Amino acid sequence: MKAIAVILLALVGTLIINGPIQSYADPQLDALLQIATQARDNLKVNISQISNVSDEIKNLFKQGSDETDALSNAIDKKDVASARKHFLSAMNFFKSTNEKINSLGTTQANNQQTPDVSQLQDDITRIEKLGETLKTIAITNHATFDFTQFDQLIQKAKQDLDNGNTNEVSKLIEQTNQILTNAHHSLTEVAKQRTSDRIKDFAAKQIQRLDQAGNNTQNNVMQTPKISSTDKTSSNFTFPENQKDMSAKLKKLVSEGKVDEALKEIKPLKKH
Amino acid sequence: MSQEYQVTEVQPVLPEGMIFVRINCILTTMVRAPVIAACFLLLALSSFVQYAIGTPKVLDFTIYSEGITHVFYQTDTDPQSPDSILNLYGNSIENLVVQDENGTLLSSKVDGNIATVETLGAATIKADYDTPDLISKNGKTWTFQVNSTVDYSVLLPKNSVIVGMSVSPLNLQTVDDQSLISLPSGSSEINYIIGVLGTSQTATVAIQKAQDFINTINSTGVQTPMALTKLQEARADFNQGKFSDAESLANTAKSLALQEQQTFNSVPNTSSNNFTIYLLIGIIIAASAAGFIIMKRTNSKSRSSNTVTLNETPKNRYVAPDKETIYKLKPELRQDDKDIVAFISEKGGQVFESELRKKFLMPRTTMWRAVKRLEREDVIDIEKVDQQNLIKLKKIEEDNK
Numbered sequence: 065m066k067a068i069a070v071i072l073l074a075l076v077g078t079l080i081i082n083g084p085i086q087s088y089a090d091p092q093l094d095a096l097l098q099i100a101t102q103a104r105d106n107l108k109v110n111i112s113q114i115s116n117v118s119d120e121i122k123n124l125f126k127q128g129s130d131e132t133d134a135l136s137n138a139i140d141k142k143d144v145a146s147a148r149k150h151f152l153s154a155m156n157f158f159k160s161t162n163e164k165i166n167s168l169g170t171t172q173a174n175n176q177q178t179p180d181v182s183q184l185q186d187d188i189t190r191i192e193k194l195g196e197t198l199k200t201i202a203i204t205n206h207a208t209f210d211f212t213q214f215d216q217l218i219q220k221a222k223q224d225l226d227n228g229n230t231n232e233v234s235k236l237i238e239q240t241n242q243i244l245t246n247a248h249h250s251l252t253e254v255a256k257q258r259t260s261d262r263i264k265d266f267a268a269k270q271i272q273r274l275d276q277a278g279n280n281t282q283n284n285v286m287q288t289p290k291i292s293s294t295d296k297t298s299s300n301f302t303f304p305e306n307q308k309d310m311s312a313k314l315k316k317l318v319s320e321g322k323v324d325e326a327l328k329e330i331k332p333l334k335k336h
Numbered sequence: 337m338s339q340e341y342q343v344t345e346v347q348p349v350l351p352e353g354m355i356f357v358r359i360n361c362i363l364t365t366m367v368r369a370p371v372i373a374a375c376f377l378l379l380a381l382s383s384f385v386q387y388a389i390g391t392p393k394v395l396d397f398t399i400y401s402e403g404i405t406h407v408f409y410q411t412d413t414d415p416q417s418p419d420s421i422l423n424l425y426g427n428s429i430e431n432l433v434v435q436d437e438n439g440t441l442l443s444s445k446v447d448g449n450i451a452t453v454e455t456l457g458a459a460t461i462k463a464d465y466d467t468p469d470l471i472s473k474n475g476k477t478w479t480f481q482v483n484s485t486v487d488y489s490v491l492l493p494k495n496s497v498i499v500g501m502s503v504s505p506l507n508l509q510t511v512d513d514q515s516l517i518s519l520p521s522g523s524s525e526i527n528y529i530i531g532v533l534g535t536s537q538t539a540t541v542a543i544q545k546a547q548d549f550i551n552t553i554n555s556t557g558v559q560t561p562m563a564l565t566k567l568q569e570a571r572a573d574f575n576q577g578k579f580s581d582a583e584s585l586a587n588t589a590k591s592l593a594l595q596e597q598q599t600f601n602s603v604p605n606t607s608s609n610n611f612t613i614y615l616l617i618g619i620i621i622a623a624s625a626a627g628f629i630i631m632k633r634t635n636s637k638s639r640s641s642n643t644v645t646l647n648e649t650p651k652n653r654y655v656a657p658d659k660e661t662i663y664k665l666k667p668e669l670r671q672d673d674k675d676i677v678a679f680i681s682e683k684g685g686q687v688f689e690s691e692l693r694k695k696f697l698m699p700r701t702t703m704w705r706a707v708k709r710l711e712r713e714d715v716i717d718i719e720k721v722d723q724q725n726l727i728k729l730k731k732i733e734e735d736n737k
Binding site for chain 1: 378400401402404406416418419431433435438439440441442443454456457464466474475476477493494495497498499500501502503504505506507508517527529530700701704705708
């Protein structure tokens with residue numbers, strides 16, 4: 065009976081310890097194949113655009129392609145370790161292939177295919193997200209900053225982008241960037257201004273904690289009179305007297321408005 | 337009672353599918369039930385504990401196509417501590433905002449890649465910032481590199497294709513046409529390129545749209561020879577892998593088809609008007625050819641202008657201040673701004689912004705901000721030359737002789 069209970073507990077213990085590790089250890093194998101296949105397809109297009117492809121590039125690409133096939137086979141067999149190995153090997157070959165293609169300096173045709181429109185679109189998305197973050201922070205922190213112009217400029221930038229007016233979009237992006245810089249600056253100032261209030265609250269909590277700890281220590285000292293003298297001197301803050309002193313000092317500093325000095329006094333306390 | 341149980345025990349054959357359980361076994365099992373229940377309880381509790389222990393930190397990287405990475409980091413802090421040290425990814429940090437668990441904005445000081453946050457009782461901090469330092473570019477290949485102590489996720493730009501990866505990902509999802517990869521802690525490198533397959537797809541769509549449009553017009557009895565010729569050219573370019581050109585030609589074919597339709601509808605079919613149609617077509621062709629030549633010339637001019645313009649700029653009229661003078665006058669300049677000043681100084685006091693981007697491998701917007709910063713500091717002037725920004729160190733004018 066006891067033995068079975070122990071075995072059961074041991075099994076449960078093993079499940080608890082190994083459960084999450086197991087679930088993390090198995091990557092989604094389809095993801096590996098998807099990434100490797102995309103890389104292969106893309107490099108195939110790239111290589112097809114080069115007039116005289118060197119044997120080195122061909123070999124590297126072929127090895128990467130073979131490793132991708134091996135990865136596919138490993139996935140079919142549910143062989144996780146082998147799949148990972150083939151994935152890393154395939155990606156390594158593809159990386160080398162890509163580097164060799166880059167070194168040919170024949171990628172100018174491809175470079176021009178990177179559309180500016182896409183970059184501008186991405187830039188607008190980034191700025192819009194940043195704007196949303198700052199707006200949320202401004203609302204939460206009751207900070208007043210007018211984002212109306214920002215919203216208008218973003219809308220105009222989107223319209224101009226749809227109309228293909230990329231030069232105008234670039235200008236609008238710079239303007240929105242400037243507004244966000246101002247908003248960020250304004251919010252940073254708000255945070256600084258409110259820091260002193262937060263320090264006061266924090267100091268009050270620390271004073272309360274010190275008072276509470278002082279009372280507890282005093283009770284403990286009264287209940288355990290065998291405490292050694294060396295233990296007493298080992299810490300400055302195990303003494304209720306010192307804690308009371310510190311508490312009183314902090315109270316005084318806060319009441320005098322010297323919150324920064326109070327904070328300086330609190331910082332070393334954390335070490336104890 | 338026990339005798340009755342004995343009788344059931346000796347029953348010879350049970351119907352198929354029935355399990356015989358002795359009553360004393362049931363009793364034993366009932367005694368064990370609390371143990372099993374305790375085990376299940378432990379398992380259930382363990383999942384909560386693992387969740388609590390396993391998810392104190394969140395680290396997300398969002399990569400944008402111009403090379404900027406947005407970092408979101410969330411971690412637990414000691415509520416008794418007045419401040420907290422945050423290691424940032426990258427040295428050039430922009431738009432840093434730190435909030436606590438309630439969304440209260442926290443004050444922070446950044447020194448290099450370390451931020452000291454005045455947490456003042458916060459139990460959790462959430463940091464958002466942008467950095468260009470995690471991305472580098474070689475040719476058309478972008479590389480994202482990071483060394484993290486926790487598992488993290490990376491959201492790649494739209495139309496990006498991974499061509500190299502140093503670690504095995506934990507997961508891959510597609511979110512709004514973007515790849516979201518989960519990666520394990522440690523050092524990792526992702527190489528990706530933007531636009532090749534995407535442009536192929538957009539070119540295919542453009543050709544298809546043009547073809548459909550031309551077919552519709554042709555079905556009404558309107559002939560579109562020019563549009564069809566242009567569409568054939570688009571197909572030829574597509575087959576050669578010139579996706580961008582193919583897309584452009586397909587769009588032109590569509591426009592030509594529309595023009596041909598309008599011409600057909602607006603003009604009666606007489607011999608004299610045929611002449612007008614041919615004249616119009618001739619004008620369109622001539623205009624297209626002229627536009628093409630002008631574009632070609634503009635492109636070649638702009639390509640060479642980096643060197644030619646710089647060489648041709650009369651420098652005897654200006655004396656660009658040397659970098660040491662600027663450093664003395666502006667001691668508060670950031671180190672990376674000083675590097676830019678040094679480079680401009682080495683280049684004779686003026687360079688194109690594109691040269692700066694190439695030299696410092698900075699994304700367009702980051703470099704633009706740096707340039708604007710220097711302009712605000714009165715260190716440089718920005719001039720538009722051939723639709724490019726020419727950056728000049730503020731010159732000490734000599735006599736304009």
